[in-house]
Amino acid sequence: MVERLKEIWLDAKQMRDERGLTLIELLVVVVILGIIAAIAVVAIGGLIENSRKDAVVSDAKQLVSAAKLYTSSNPIQAGESIILGINEGGNEIKSTAVSTDVPVRKESLSKYIDEMKDSLNSDAEYKDSYVLVKESAGKYTYTVTLTSKKSTNTYFEKKDPSDLKRSAVEVK
Numbered sequence: 001m002v003e004r005l006k007e008i009w010l011d012a013k014q015m016r017d018e019r020g021l022t023l024i025e026l027l028v029v030v031v032i033l034g035i036i037a038a039i040a041v042v043a044i045g046g047l048i049e050n051s052r053k054d055a056v057v058s059d060a061k062q063l064v065s066a067a068k069l070y071t072s073s074n075p076i077q078a079g080e081s082i083i084l085g086i087n088e089g090g091n092e093i094k095s096t097a098v099s100t101d102v103p104v105r106k107e108s109l110s111k112y113i114d115e116m117k118d119s120l121n122s123d124a125e126y127k128d129s130y131v132l133v134k135e136s137a138g139k140y141t142y143t144v145t146l147t148s149k150k151s152t153n154t155y156f157e158k159k160d161p162s163d164l165k166r167s168a169v170e171v172k
Contacts, residue, residue, distance in 0.1 A: 056146065062116070063116075063130065063146065074107075081105075083104055086108070087129045088106070089127065092108070095108050118150075120171055131145075142161055144158075144159050153172070155169055
């Protein structure tokens with residue numbers, strides 16, 4: 001019994017000797033967490049903008065892929081040029097018939113692409129989203145145009161598919 005009382009006395013004495021955090025220690029912890037949070041917010045903000053730019057590059061590459069699918073199933077005549085896309089000048093591209101009067105034929109890629117939204121402009125539609133395909137000596141060349149309705153954003157205007165990079169996308 002005496003042994004048990006000694007154990008209880010020692011436990012009680014240890015509890016009296018242990019103190020909680022002081023106000024200064026608590027303030028130091030809060031300041032450190034605030035600094036870490038401020039650094040994280042800046043880093044995350046840059047990641048979000050980069051991911052939106054990547055979405056624009058992905059949309060441009062998707063246009064090229066859809067144009068390649070179209071040309072593989074609908075061969076283009078020798079020397080012909082064709083605009084394949086979703087929008088041109090803010091208006092939906094409508095298919096035009098093959099004619100000698102029209103210098104550049106147009107075809108919609110809506111069968112190949114469900115929708116394409118500008119991630120850097122509140123998911124609005126692009127002003128221009130098309131690929132100009134030219135046939136020359138049995139080879140196709142693809143030129144991408146992807147522009148925003150926002151005049152401060154510049155994306156791709158008459159660019160080769162190899163030039164579709166995040167660094168080319170500018171947001172002001």
